[in-house]
Amino acid sequence: MQNLINKQQATFGFILMVVVLLWSSWAEAQSRIKDVANVAGVRENQLIGYGLVVGLNGSGDNTPFAEQSLISMLNKFGINVPPGVRTNAKNVAAVAVHASLPAFAKPGQTIDVTVSSLGNAKSLQGGTLLMTPLKGVDNQIYALAQGNLVVGGLDASGRDGSSVTINVPSVGRIPNGALVEREVQSGFSTGTTITLNLHRADFTTATNVTNAINDMLGSGTARALDAESIEVMAPRIPDQRVAFMSILENIEVALGESAARVIVNSRTGTVVIGQTVRVSPAAVSHGGLVVRIEETLDPSQPNPFAQGQAMLVPGTEIDVEERGSRMFKFDSGVTLDELVDAVNKVGAAPSDLVAILEALKQAGALRAELMII
Structure with missing residues (x-):
């Protein structure tokens, strides 16, 4: 009796394992709805503000609007700067502050902010952002930003004019640098x-x-x-x-197959061919004319009793070679792998591949959309 129970348990365990494997293989071919769609109204909102970064080590702005902002801030604190007097403060920079307000963010929560120089500040390293209101597209204040900047770049210069710049020192971030003050109603x-x-x-x-x-x-x-x-x-x-x-x-x-497309990046020569691309029966012959131009310097020696001077005379050699064209044939319903293999056998470069694809498209043999980016 016990042996029968053990056999039943083993059989049930095997069946369960098979079901789990089948479910796993089926699930791998599927995608969750959360990965392919989003809920309408549940999204981030962009915030932007204008502020001042202080505490810089002489690497601040030398612009009128930065000085005007500094004087305006001083006036708000009851410090009157006489008209026409320049502060010449080199440790202040005018900056733009932007952040993304996540969906369902509540007052009191914090978000990261990015601070970017607006003037000619060389570096924001070691600076502190003063309290900056961040507004949305409706001109309402949704967060207040303030804190010490984290700058990944470096700028150093010497008295002789030499300088070294690493990354971008005029942009920094403040993790958890803004405090949310207003909630955005999503209608969820x-x-x-x-x-x-x-x-x-x-x-x-x-x-x-x-x-x-x-x-x-x-x-x-x-x-x-x-x-x-x-x-x-x-x-x-x-x-x-x-x-x-x-x-x-x-x-x-299960996701639907995307439309057949061939994407060509004209700047980098990158070609991406979708798996649904097919080619109708066609024959392709691709060859090229190679022109080699070589510049040489030939010595010129005057006669022994002549009044002259030895010198180098430039010369040019031009060689024209026509490579033999190789033809290959595409059968009906050729797949992506077969298309790539056929082109590779010819030894076509990315530029040659683009020319072949364009010719196939014009001939009506390429059953795909050819997109040039």
Whole structure:
């Protein structure tokens, strides 16, 4: 009896292991909804502000607006600077401060800020940002930034004019340098539905996401609005909506194949060919004309009794060579691997490959969109 139980347990364990392996292999081919879509209205918001960095070691600005900002700040503290008197402060820099306010950020939380010089400051190393209001596009203050800068660059110079610059010393960061003062309402908790926006619009992916949600949560829960947006019925109570989103964003979906594209970077010569690219039957012959120009300096010696001077005379040798063209044939439905192998056999350079692809596109044999960036 005990042996039978042990055999049943072993059999059940083997079946469970097979199910786990099958589930793992299936899950690897899937993507979570949270990786392919975002919730409409739940996003970051950009903030920007203008401030002063003080405490620099003589590497500050020498600009009128930096001095004007310093005088304005001094006036707010009751220190009156006579008109026409220049401060000539070299340890102050006018800066632009920007940050990203995360979704659902609450007052009292901190965010990172980036500080960039606006004038001719050589370095912000060792500087301190004074309290700077950060505003949104609606001109409302959402955070206050202040703190010591962390600068990854270095600028050093000597009296003889020599200088050394490493990275960019005129830009720095302040980790947790801004305190959130106002919350941005996202509208996540309002209404009876939420909208999922795909990162890449695709009708197949939108249909797969809709079907996966309906299979998991019931028919009619989701409906596709277009190739990018899916509307999903959601609870109105906030805590239930959060739990609902936790289930929703972890649903596995199959992504639709992207459109066949060949991307060519004209500046670097980089060519990226998608896996769905196909080529119709075609024959390609690619060869080139090689012209070599070599400059030489030939010595010129005057006659023994002549009144002359030995000198070097420039000469030019021109050699023209026409390489033999090699032809290769593409059969119907050629795949990416076969296309690359055929081109590699010819020994084509990236520029040659671009010429071949353009010719195939003009001939109607390349079943893909050719994009030049």
